[in-house]
Amino acid sequence: xxxxxxxxxxxxxxxxxxxxxxxxxxxxxxxxxxxxxxxxxxxxxxxxxxxxxxxxxxxxxxxxxxxxxxxxxxxxxxxxxxxxxxxxxxxxxxxxxxxxxxxxxxxxxxxxxxxxxxxxxxxxxxxxxxxxxxxxxxxxxxxxxxxxxxxxxxxxxxxxxxxxxxxxxxxxxxxxxxxxxxxxxxxxxxxxxxxxxxxxxxxxxxxxxxxxxxxxxxxxxxxxxxxxxxxxxxxxxxxxxxxxxxxxxxxxxxxxxxxxxxxxxxxxxxxxxxxxxxxxxxxxxxxxxxxxxxxxx
Amino acid sequence: xxxxxxxxxxxxxxxxxxxxxxxxxxxxxxxxxxxxxxxxxxxxxxxxxxxxxxxxxxxxxxxxxxxxxxxxxxxxxxxxxxxxxxxxxxxxxxxxxxxxxxxxxxxxxxxxxxxxxxxxxxxxxxxxxxxxxxxxxxxxxxxxxxxxxxxxxxxxxxxxxxxxxxxxxxxxxxxxxxxxxxxxxxxxxxxxxxxxxxxxxxxxxxxxxxxxxxxxxxxxxxxxxxxxxxxxxxxxxxxxxxxxxxxxxxxxxxxxxx
Ligand SMILES: Nc1ncnc2c1ncn2[C@@H]1O[C@H](COP(=O)(O)OP(=O)(O)OP(=O)(O)O)[C@@H](O)[C@H]1O
Ligand SMILES: [Mg+2]
Numbered sequence: 319x320x321x322x323x324x325x326x327x328x329x330x331x332x333x334x335x336x337x338x339x340x341x342x343x344x345x346x347x348x349x350x351x352x353x354x355x356x357x358x359x360x361x362x363x364x365x366x367x368x369x370x371x372x373x374x375x376x377x378x379x380x381x382x383x384x385x386x387x388x389x390x391x392x393x394x395x396x397x398x399x400x401x402x403x404x405x406x407x408x409x410x411x412x413x414x415x416x417x418x419x420x421x422x423x424x425x426x427x428x429x430x431x432x433x434x435x436x437x438x439x440x441x442x443x444x445x446x447x448x449x450x451x452x453x454x455x456x457x458x459x460x461x462x463x464x465x466x467x468x469x470x471x472x473x474x475x476x477x478x479x480x481x482x483x484x485x486x487x488x489x490x491x492x493x494x495x496x497x498x499x500x501x502x503x504x505x506x507x508x509x510x511x512x513x514x515x516x517x518x519x520x521x522x523x524x525x526x527x528x529x530x531x532x533x534x535x536x537x538x539x540x541x542x543x544x545x546x547x548x549x550x551x552x553x554x555x556x557x558x559x560x561x562x563x564x565x566x567x568x569x570x571x572x573x574x575x576x577x578x579x580x581x582x583x584x585x586x587x588x589x590x591x592x593x594x595x596x597x598x599x600x601x602x603x604x605x606x607x608x609x610x611x612x613x614x615x
Numbered sequence: 616x617x618x619x620x621x622x623x624x625x626x627x628x629x630x631x632x633x634x635x636x637x638x639x640x641x642x643x644x645x646x647x648x649x650x651x652x653x654x655x656x657x658x659x660x661x662x663x664x665x666x667x668x669x670x671x672x673x674x675x676x677x678x679x680x681x682x683x684x685x686x687x688x689x690x691x692x693x694x695x696x697x698x699x700x701x702x703x704x705x706x707x708x709x710x711x712x713x714x715x716x717x718x719x720x721x722x723x724x725x726x727x728x729x730x731x732x733x734x735x736x737x738x739x740x741x742x743x744x745x746x747x748x749x750x751x752x753x754x755x756x757x758x759x760x761x762x763x764x765x766x767x768x769x770x771x772x773x774x775x776x777x778x779x780x781x782x783x784x785x786x787x788x789x790x791x792x793x794x795x796x797x798x799x800x801x802x803x804x805x806x807x808x809x810x811x812x813x814x815x816x817x818x819x820x821x822x823x824x825x826x827x828x829x830x831x832x833x834x835x836x837x838x839x840x841x842x843x844x845x846x847x848x849x850x851x852x853x854x855x856x857x858x859x860x861x862x863x864x865x866x867x868x869x870x871x872x873x
Contacts, residue, residue, distance in 0.1 A: 322786070475717055485725065485727075488714070488721065488722055488725075489725065490720075491711065491713070491714060491718075492711055492714070492722055495711040495712065495713050495714065496709050496710070496711055498673065498705070498709055499674075499705070499709040499710065500722075501673050501693045501694070501695070501712060502671050502673060502693060502703045502705060503697060503702075503722050503723055503725045503770065503774070504693065504694040504697030504698065504710070504725045504726045504774075505693070505694060505722075505725055506694040508692075525715075558713075
């Protein structure tokens with residue numbers, strides 16, 4: 319492998335990491351605040367893909383712009399779903415079977431709505447940008463992937479700023495780290511949970527719309543990405559944006575560089591293998607490693 | 616039963632609280648007068664923390680009234696109670712270890728109505744605890760035990776409390792730090808904050824407080840002016856190093872004050 323090949327792979331991995339981070343961070347905030355493993359995340363990613371598809375087909379809206387519009391749209395969807403369904407779940411400081419079943423059921427419902435409306439044919443969004451390339455000397459970058467990365471990185475940056483600088487963000491971090499402490503200083507945990515759920519679903523919608531520009535999709539879209547999101551979350555821990563970004567980068571690097579060693583047909587197994595390895599070797603994820611080192615120091 | 620002279624800021628009437636099927640408080644009545652320090656003492660598991668959690672609202676009483684400044688707040692969620700300037704410094708401190716000291720303090724002024732005075736109150740807290748100011752950008756999880764307790768006190772003060780609920784502020788601290796923390800408590804008292812104090816360090820608690828309640832297995836078994844409780848035979852024997860007796864051996868609900 320030449321150095322240029324290596325650089326090309328590295329850049330490809332970095333660009334992939336951006337979208338991986340956006341698709342995982344929504345699950346992370348929802349889990350952090352509500353201790354719900356949102357299996358329906360995959361369903362909302364699928365809906366995000368069709369959201370961009372419909373806007374592109376009907377209104378010729380740029381899919382990247384559609385992805386940004388997906389944020390407010392899916393935020394409202396998330397708030398509504400929370401109000402209708404999620405808030406009735408028993409409160410708990412750990413994941414409950416009820417919440418798993420509810421979210422799994424919701425995923426199935428979303429999938430079936432997808433089949434009902436769009437059937438099971440593969441769709442894709444082909445825009446003028448799809449095949450355009452950027453040449454930087456010997457390095458070749460897909461301009462679409464570059465744009466998707468910029469959009470994804472922008473979303474992550476906005477989230478990080480919102481979490482660290484705003485009162486809402488502080489209340490989210492407070493509930494994640496110590497729910498009881500949040501309640502005794504006057505955080506309305508019901509309201510924060512509702513807004514957080516909206517935010518998590520909004521990120522699912524944005525991720526789905528962005529992914530739809532890169533891959534073809536059907537109503538089962540999201541399933542392989544859900545598994546990847548699990549790997550990223552297990553790697554990066556459930557408490558921070560930077561942890562998610564790190565987990566996303568690691569998975570993207572492993573997936574991208576594995577093409578050198580693993581036949582393409584085994585690709586889907588990579589993330590699963592990584593999940594098993596991490597669970598066995600590093601059950602606390604990277605964050606756990608950090609914490610251990612801090613305790614030893 | 617004697618009414619304390621100044622108007623009560625807080626009154627509990629016949630409060631009952633259960634965890635699931637297990638009832639823990641069996642009709643607690645107590646009263647805290649404005650400007651006073653009132654303490655609750657009693658053995659482990661008596662229900663002291665439960666009482667404070669019911670006052671702040673994270674536990675819902677099954678019966679009874681919680682009257683704060685003349686209004687029954689028993690039906691309100693915690694965030695609506697905190698708006699009325701009650702603050703809890705909880706047992707075990709409950710800071711956010713991954714947030715900076717300053718963010719921890721700021722969260723003490725979370726209700727929107729408190730936010731305009733955050734900067735001003737931060738200065739006040741830093742004036743009282745200069746060590747927190749030095750460490751304000753550090754993560755709270757990296758503070759020492761004494762500093763964490765200061766941070767928890769500071770967070771409580773950020774709410775400009777009319778009533779401060781202090782749960783075991785000296786728990787787990789080295790004796791020299793215990794002194795320091797109680798000096799801070801004394802200073803807070805000087806600022807005119809009304810305090811309901813739960814403390815294992817009964818000697819201290821009764822010295823710093825005006826009035827005290829003794830709680831055992833979810834009942835108030837004894838109450839009175841703190842100096843009288845200090846000399847009370849039951850308190851002496853059960854809590855202040857006298858020979859320890861079965862708590863139940865003493866007649867329940869007997870006020871020490873005539
Ligand atoms: N979350 C809970 N679930 C069930 N029971 C609880 C819970 N918290 C406390 N209890 C029980 O309620 C009783 C009162 O506990 P509480 O913590 O109020 O006592 P305390 O007086 O504060 O004791 P300590 O001096 O040890 O802090 C105890 O019997 C305890 O076991
Ligand atoms: Mg206690």
